[in-house]
Amino acid sequence: xxxxxxxxxxxxxxxxxxxxxxxxxxxxxxxxxxxxxxxxxxxxxxxxxxxxxxxxxxxxxxxxxxxxxxxxxxxxxxxxxxxxxxxxxxxxxxxxxxxxxxxxxxxxxxxxxxxxxxxxxxxxxxxxxxxxxxxxxxxxxxxxxxxxxxxxxxxxxxxxx
Amino acid sequence: xxxxxxxxxxxxxxxxxxxxxxxxxxxxxxxxxxxxxxxxxxxxxxxxxxxxxxxxxxxxxxxxxxxxxxxxxxxxxxxxxxxxxxxxxxxxxxxxxxxxxxxxxxxxxxxxxxxxxxxxxxxxxxxxxxxxxxxxxxxxxxxxxxxxxxxxxxxxxxxxxxxxxxxxxxxxxxxxxxxxxxxxxxxxxxxxxxxxxxxxxxxxxxxxxxxxxxxxxxxxxxxxxxxxxxxxxxxxxxxxxxxxxxxxxxxxxxxxxxxxxxxxxxxxxxxxxxxxxxxxxxxxxxxxxxxxxxxxxxxxxxxxxxxxxxxxxxxxxxxxxxxxxxxxxxxxxxxxxxxxxxxxxxxxxxxxxxxxxxxxxxxxxxxxxxxxxxxxxxxxxxxxxxxxxxxxxxxxxxxxxxxxxxxxxxxxxxxxxx
Numbered sequence: 001x002x003x004x005x006x007x008x009x010x011x012x013x014x015x016x017x018x019x020x021x022x023x024x025x026x027x028x029x030x031x032x033x034x035x036x037x038x039x040x041x042x043x044x045x046x047x048x049x050x051x052x053x054x055x056x057x058x059x060x061x062x063x064x065x066x067x068x069x070x071x072x073x074x075x076x077x078x079x080x081x082x083x084x085x086x087x088x089x090x091x092x093x094x095x096x097x098x099x100x101x102x103x104x105x106x107x108x109x110x111x112x113x114x115x116x117x118x119x120x121x122x123x124x125x126x127x128x129x130x131x132x133x134x135x136x137x138x139x140x141x142x143x144x145x146x147x148x149x150x151x152x153x154x155x156x157x158x159x160x161x
Numbered sequence: 162x163x164x165x166x167x168x169x170x171x172x173x174x175x176x177x178x179x180x181x182x183x184x185x186x187x188x189x190x191x192x193x194x195x196x197x198x199x200x201x202x203x204x205x206x207x208x209x210x211x212x213x214x215x216x217x218x219x220x221x222x223x224x225x226x227x228x229x230x231x232x233x234x235x236x237x238x239x240x241x242x243x244x245x246x247x248x249x250x251x252x253x254x255x256x257x258x259x260x261x262x263x264x265x266x267x268x269x270x271x272x273x274x275x276x277x278x279x280x281x282x283x284x285x286x287x288x289x290x291x292x293x294x295x296x297x298x299x300x301x302x303x304x305x306x307x308x309x310x311x312x313x314x315x316x317x318x319x320x321x322x323x324x325x326x327x328x329x330x331x332x333x334x335x336x337x338x339x340x341x342x343x344x345x346x347x348x349x350x351x352x353x354x355x356x357x358x359x360x361x362x363x364x365x366x367x368x369x370x371x372x373x374x375x376x377x378x379x380x381x382x383x384x385x386x387x388x389x390x391x392x393x394x395x396x397x398x399x400x401x402x403x404x405x406x407x408x409x410x411x412x413x414x415x416x417x418x419x420x421x422x423x424x425x426x427x428x429x430x431x432x433x434x435x436x437x438x439x440x441x442x443x444x445x446x447x448x449x450x451x452x453x454x455x456x457x458x459x460x461x462x463x464x465x466x467x468x469x470x471x472x473x474x475x476x477x478x479x480x481x482x483x484x485x486x487x488x489x490x491x492x493x494x495x496x497x498x499x500x501x502x503x504x505x506x507x508x509x510x511x512x513x514x515x516x517x518x519x520x521x522x523x524x525x526x527x528x529x530x531x532x533x534x535x536x537x538x539x540x541x542x543x544x545x546x547x548x549x550x551x552x553x554x555x556x557x558x559x560x561x562x563x564x565x566x567x568x569x570x571x572x573x574x575x576x577x578x579x
Binding site for chain 2: 065067076077078079080081082084086107108144147148151152154155156157158
């Protein structure tokens with residue numbers, strides 16, 4: 001689901017200053033910027049994508065707050081994690097079957113650079129060095145979140161008697 | 162005029178000693194050399210050097226033993242181990258025995274100079290911590306001094322309120338002769354007929370009219386303390402323990418990381434930071450809690466957040482759809498927090514697993530372990546280093562802590578039984 005598209009500034013130029021691409025070389029950045037489709041804004045409570053939907057994009061959040069959620073009968077909606085300016089939202093576009101695993105919802109007005117997932121996969125396949133950089137960055141995000149999730153699962157604040 | 166800093170180099174190879182002297186000749190230091198461990202130990206006792214380099218492999222007293230004896234004689238000694246047999250296990254062994262760092266041979270003049278710079282910087286920090294600790298140990302007349310340090314002084318409960326479903330705060334009438342406390346210190350609270358527990362003081366140090374403690378109900382003693390009502394009497398011994406290094410933090414960025422009930426021992430430090438805001442650079446307060454129902458002092462957090470000169474972030478481990486803030490463990494706030502890791506001071510309290518991971522994130526950001534402090538309240542019984550319940554090696558958590566430098570606390574984290 002898309003939000004309202006902004007006319008300016010140039011999303012490819014904004015890509016160059018996003019933390020996700022820090023350390024990439026000029027040529028890789030240029031190639032990656034070809035995959036940028038738009039700069040998108042989401043209003044508070046606007047759904048960015050639903051679990052089970054086709055994962056078509058990588059969202060590089062520039063500002064705002066996004067909740068990753070799961071809804072289950074009898075449980076209501078639980079927020080699994082929140083993402084913020086500088087974070088990358090979504091890696092399901094990278095791996096088959098290209099379906100979102102969680103819902104994503106803007107908790108505050110949010111701005112994100114949208115990259116076409118299919119185009120990015122194609123670029124990464126054709127340019128192995130770019131492919132390495134993209135996959136390495138996604139892997140780093142996954143590792144950080146895996147570690148955070150492990151700590152969450154440990155429920156460290158619960159006092160054991 | 163500042164006295165020249167003293168450097169002692171202990172190595173049996175004359176050529177190494179000559180090189181070190183040549184490298185340091187251009188600096189403003191008093192450099193002394195020793196060609197054996199015995200001579201080095203004698204000179205160290207005589208000169209009290211600010212920085213000592215010790216070669217590992219020497220005839221006579223080996224370097225590791227020299228290191229151990231230096232640290233035993235003067236815990237503030239800053240020593241760097243040098244050796245041509247650089248292995249990871251040797252480095253770990255040196256660190257365990259109290260080395261500040263490890264310099265493999267051969268080293269370049271720049272590497273040596275950089276080590277000298279860092280070692281002397283560390284010495285300044287260690288001496289500042291020692292001074293703060295000494296000041297804390299004599300905070301004024303002890304309320305229980307006449308009756309002995311193990312005798313609790315009866316105090317009346319002035320007020321009691323629920324903080325969360327399992328945590329309450331007690332406001333106590335300070336005991337006669339109470340001369341205040343320093344942020345980070347704790348009291349032993351005695352529920353008559355039940356037992357005693359170490360509870361950090363969680364109020365504003367400037368508030369001399371009442372003594373605040375926040376107590377989480379986790380056992381018989383704390384449940385009994387939490388069940389006290391206005392007008393009831395309990396016993397108090399204290400204040401005990403080392404304070405947060407607020408003096409040392411002046412002029413620096415301060416990063417406070419609190420997890421769960423860990424906000425209670427940090428609250429007095431936060432009060433002092435905010436009351437003297439102009440003494441510090443950036444102040445960051447990063448708070449984690451299990452859920453919104455577990456969040457301590459929500460009203461105060463709101464007030465702190467409203468200040469323009471504080472960066473305060475709250476994150477919950479778990480939240481329902483109605484929560485508008487961050488969700489994730491408190492450690493996730495650290496990578497993007499805005500502070501200057503080269504000079505910032507970290508103060509971390511929470512469950513030990515959380516403290517370890519928070520410390521790891523702060524170190525990843527480049528914060529020196531010597532500027533990172535944690536508070537441990539493990540297994541404390543007497544509060545004055547007599548009973549040995551909280552002893553680990555040469556340390557008593559109650560006497561040498563509860564606020565400890567991370568370089569000291571890290572070894573205690575690995576002692577499961579403390």
